[in-house]
Amino acid sequence: DVKVTQSSRYLVKRTGEKVFLECVQDMDHENMFWYRQDPGLGLRLIYFSYDVKMKEKGDIPEGYSVSREKKERFSLILESASTNQTSMYLCASRTEWETQYFGPGTRLLVL
Protein backbone atom coordinates (compact mmCIF):
# COMPACT_ATOMS: atom_id res chain seq x y z
CA ASP A 1 0.00 0.00 0.00
CA VAL A 2 1.12 3.53 -0.76
CA LYS A 3 1.87 5.46 2.36
CA VAL A 4 2.07 9.23 2.68
CA THR A 5 2.77 10.44 6.17
CA GLN A 6 2.73 13.92 7.63
CA SER A 7 4.76 14.87 10.68
CA SER A 8 1.92 16.29 12.75
CA ARG A 9 -1.85 15.86 12.80
CA TYR A 10 -2.44 19.04 14.81
CA LEU A 11 -0.28 22.12 15.34
CA VAL A 12 -0.84 25.33 17.25
CA LYS A 13 1.55 28.20 16.50
CA ARG A 14 1.80 31.89 17.25
CA THR A 15 1.75 34.67 14.68
CA GLY A 16 5.26 35.30 13.35
CA GLU A 17 6.63 31.84 14.13
CA LYS A 18 8.42 29.81 11.49
CA VAL A 19 6.52 26.59 10.85
CA PHE A 20 7.75 23.40 9.21
CA LEU A 21 5.37 20.78 7.87
CA GLU A 22 7.01 17.55 6.80
CA CYS A 23 5.72 14.96 4.37
CA VAL A 24 7.23 11.58 3.55
CA GLN A 25 6.14 9.04 0.94
CA ASP A 26 7.40 5.49 0.67
CA MET A 27 6.61 4.65 -2.97
CA ASP A 28 9.47 6.36 -4.81
CA HIS A 29 7.08 8.81 -6.48
CA GLU A 30 8.61 11.62 -8.49
CA ASN A 31 5.75 14.07 -7.95
CA MET A 32 4.78 15.58 -4.61
CA PHE A 33 2.29 18.31 -3.75
CA TRP A 34 1.19 20.59 -0.92
CA TYR A 35 -2.42 21.80 -0.71
CA ARG A 36 -4.46 23.70 1.77
CA GLN A 37 -8.15 23.01 2.26
CA ASP A 38 -10.60 25.57 3.57
CA PRO A 39 -14.41 25.42 3.84
CA GLY A 40 -16.07 26.72 0.71
CA LEU A 41 -12.76 27.08 -1.14
CA GLY A 42 -11.91 23.44 -1.74
CA LEU A 43 -8.38 22.21 -2.26
CA ARG A 44 -5.87 24.83 -3.37
CA LEU A 45 -2.40 23.97 -4.59
CA ILE A 46 0.44 25.77 -2.81
CA TYR A 47 3.58 24.21 -4.29
CA PHE A 48 4.57 21.05 -6.09
CA SER A 49 7.75 19.25 -7.04
CA TYR A 50 8.51 16.94 -9.94
CA ASP A 51 11.94 15.91 -8.76
CA VAL A 52 14.54 16.34 -6.05
CA LYS A 53 15.56 19.98 -5.57
CA MET A 54 12.92 21.05 -8.05
CA LYS A 55 9.87 23.12 -7.09
CA GLU A 56 7.07 24.89 -8.87
CA LYS A 57 4.59 27.45 -7.55
CA GLY A 58 1.00 26.41 -7.38
CA ASP A 59 -2.02 28.68 -7.24
CA ILE A 60 -1.39 30.26 -3.82
CA PRO A 61 2.37 30.24 -3.03
CA GLU A 62 2.51 33.58 -1.21
CA GLY A 63 3.73 33.22 2.36
CA TYR A 64 5.05 29.70 1.80
CA SER A 65 8.24 28.03 0.64
CA VAL A 66 9.18 24.39 0.12
CA SER A 67 12.17 22.12 0.23
CA ARG A 68 12.83 18.80 -1.49
CA GLU A 69 16.30 17.59 -0.61
CA LYS A 70 15.42 13.90 -0.88
CA LYS A 71 12.99 12.18 -3.21
CA GLU A 72 10.79 10.82 -0.44
CA ARG A 73 10.51 14.04 1.59
CA PHE A 74 8.75 17.31 0.74
CA SER A 75 8.64 20.05 3.34
CA LEU A 76 6.35 23.08 3.50
CA ILE A 77 7.65 26.13 5.34
CA LEU A 78 5.65 29.06 6.64
CA GLU A 79 8.34 31.70 7.04
CA SER A 80 6.28 33.89 9.38
CA ALA A 81 2.94 32.35 10.25
CA SER A 82 -0.15 34.53 10.06
CA THR A 83 -3.71 33.91 11.24
CA ASN A 84 -4.95 33.60 7.64
CA GLN A 85 -2.73 30.53 7.28
CA THR A 86 -4.90 28.64 9.75
CA SER A 87 -6.06 25.71 7.64
CA MET A 88 -5.92 22.02 6.90
CA TYR A 89 -2.69 21.21 5.03
CA LEU A 90 -2.58 18.16 2.82
CA CYS A 91 0.46 16.56 1.23
CA ALA A 92 0.14 14.23 -1.75
CA SER A 93 2.37 12.15 -3.98
CA ARG A 94 1.60 10.78 -7.39
CA THR A 95 2.55 7.97 -9.68
CA GLU A 96 3.49 8.54 -13.30
CA TRP A 97 0.06 7.10 -14.09
CA GLU A 98 -1.63 10.13 -12.55
CA THR A 99 -3.06 8.41 -9.48
CA GLN A 100 -2.53 10.70 -6.50
CA TYR A 101 -2.37 9.67 -2.84
CA PHE A 102 -2.86 11.99 0.11
CA GLY A 103 -1.48 12.06 3.61
CA PRO A 104 -3.77 12.31 6.65
CA GLY A 105 -3.46 16.10 6.84
CA THR A 106 -2.14 18.60 9.36
CA ARG A 107 -4.65 20.90 11.00
CA LEU A 108 -2.76 24.13 11.74
CA LEU A 109 -4.07 26.83 14.03
CA VAL A 110 -2.19 30.14 14.08
CA LEU A 111 -3.03 32.34 17.05
Added chain:
Amino acid sequence: TQLLEQSPQFLSIQEGENLTVYCNSSSVFSSLQWYRQEPGEGPVLLVTVVTGGEVKKLKRLTFQFGDARKDSSLHITAAQPGDTGLYLCAGAHGANSKLTFGKGITLSVRP
Protein backbone atom coordinates in the same frame (compact mmCIF):
# COMPACT_ATOMS: atom_id res chain seq x y z
CA THR B 1 -12.57 29.65 -12.85
CA GLN B 2 -14.16 26.46 -11.60
CA LEU B 3 -13.11 23.87 -14.18
CA LEU B 4 -14.75 20.91 -12.44
CA GLU B 5 -18.29 21.36 -11.21
CA GLN B 6 -19.64 18.84 -8.73
CA SER B 7 -23.32 18.50 -8.03
CA PRO B 8 -25.18 18.58 -5.85
CA GLN B 9 -23.06 20.39 -3.29
CA PHE B 10 -24.90 18.84 -0.36
CA LEU B 11 -27.00 15.70 -0.11
CA SER B 12 -28.74 14.23 2.92
CA ILE B 13 -30.49 10.89 2.50
CA GLN B 14 -31.85 8.00 4.49
CA GLU B 15 -29.97 4.75 4.86
CA GLY B 16 -30.93 2.33 2.10
CA GLU B 17 -31.61 4.96 -0.56
CA ASN B 18 -29.80 5.10 -3.89
CA LEU B 19 -28.09 8.25 -5.15
CA THR B 20 -26.12 9.60 -8.07
CA VAL B 21 -23.75 12.55 -7.97
CA TYR B 22 -21.95 14.26 -10.82
CA CYS B 23 -18.64 15.78 -11.82
CA ASN B 24 -18.79 17.93 -14.97
CA SER B 25 -16.35 19.94 -17.02
CA SER B 26 -15.92 21.53 -20.42
CA SER B 27 -12.35 20.20 -20.49
CA VAL B 28 -11.21 16.78 -21.67
CA PHE B 29 -9.24 14.83 -19.09
CA SER B 30 -6.75 12.02 -19.58
CA SER B 31 -7.99 10.48 -16.34
CA LEU B 32 -10.33 11.27 -13.50
CA GLN B 33 -10.17 10.26 -9.87
CA TRP B 34 -12.74 10.08 -7.10
CA TYR B 35 -11.87 10.45 -3.43
CA ARG B 36 -13.79 10.24 -0.17
CA GLN B 37 -12.72 12.40 2.74
CA GLU B 38 -13.91 12.10 6.32
CA PRO B 39 -13.75 15.07 8.69
CA GLY B 40 -10.23 15.76 9.92
CA GLU B 41 -8.68 13.21 7.56
CA GLY B 42 -7.00 13.31 4.17
CA PRO B 43 -8.85 12.28 0.99
CA VAL B 44 -8.74 8.56 0.30
CA LEU B 45 -8.62 7.43 -3.30
CA LEU B 46 -11.64 5.40 -4.41
CA VAL B 47 -11.04 4.94 -8.12
CA THR B 48 -9.23 6.20 -11.19
CA VAL B 49 -11.01 6.07 -14.56
CA VAL B 50 -9.05 6.44 -17.75
CA THR B 51 -11.04 5.31 -20.77
CA GLY B 52 -14.06 7.16 -22.13
CA GLY B 53 -17.23 5.25 -21.24
CA GLU B 54 -15.42 3.20 -18.61
CA VAL B 55 -17.47 1.85 -15.72
CA LYS B 56 -15.83 0.71 -12.50
CA LYS B 57 -17.51 -0.87 -9.51
CA LEU B 58 -16.34 -0.80 -5.93
CA LYS B 59 -18.84 -2.81 -3.89
CA ARG B 60 -21.97 -0.60 -3.82
CA LEU B 61 -20.28 2.29 -5.64
CA THR B 62 -20.39 2.54 -9.43
CA PHE B 63 -18.23 5.09 -11.24
CA GLN B 64 -18.64 6.06 -14.87
CA PHE B 65 -16.37 8.17 -17.05
CA GLY B 66 -18.19 10.01 -19.82
CA ASP B 67 -17.62 8.97 -23.42
CA ALA B 68 -15.96 12.30 -24.18
CA ARG B 69 -13.88 12.14 -20.96
CA LYS B 70 -15.30 15.46 -19.76
CA ASP B 71 -17.55 14.22 -16.98
CA SER B 72 -18.12 11.44 -14.50
CA SER B 73 -20.81 10.11 -12.23
CA LEU B 74 -20.83 8.19 -8.97
CA HIS B 75 -23.82 6.02 -8.11
CA ILE B 76 -24.24 4.55 -4.64
CA THR B 77 -26.68 1.70 -4.14
CA ALA B 78 -28.34 1.22 -0.75
CA ALA B 79 -26.38 3.96 0.98
CA GLN B 80 -25.10 3.32 4.49
CA PRO B 81 -24.03 5.73 7.25
CA GLY B 82 -20.42 4.71 6.56
CA ASP B 83 -20.74 6.34 3.13
CA THR B 84 -21.01 9.73 4.81
CA GLY B 85 -18.23 12.09 3.80
CA LEU B 86 -16.96 14.59 1.27
CA TYR B 87 -16.66 13.17 -2.25
CA LEU B 88 -14.06 14.88 -4.42
CA CYS B 89 -13.40 14.39 -8.10
CA ALA B 90 -10.15 15.40 -9.75
CA GLY B 91 -9.12 15.44 -13.40
CA ALA B 92 -5.67 15.15 -14.96
CA HIS B 93 -4.42 16.47 -18.28
CA GLY B 94 -1.47 14.15 -18.67
CA ALA B 95 1.24 12.42 -16.67
CA ASN B 96 2.95 15.49 -15.24
CA SER B 97 0.00 17.85 -15.06
CA LYS B 98 -1.52 19.25 -11.90
CA LEU B 99 -4.82 17.73 -10.92
CA THR B 100 -7.90 19.93 -11.15
CA PHE B 101 -10.20 19.38 -8.19
CA GLY B 102 -13.89 19.99 -7.80
CA LYS B 103 -15.10 21.54 -4.54
CA GLY B 104 -16.71 18.31 -3.47
CA ILE B 105 -20.08 16.88 -2.55
CA THR B 106 -20.96 16.56 1.12
CA LEU B 107 -23.01 13.41 1.63
CA SER B 108 -24.81 12.61 4.85
CA VAL B 109 -26.51 9.24 5.23
CA ARG B 110 -28.92 9.12 8.17
CA PRO B 111 -29.42 5.81 10.01
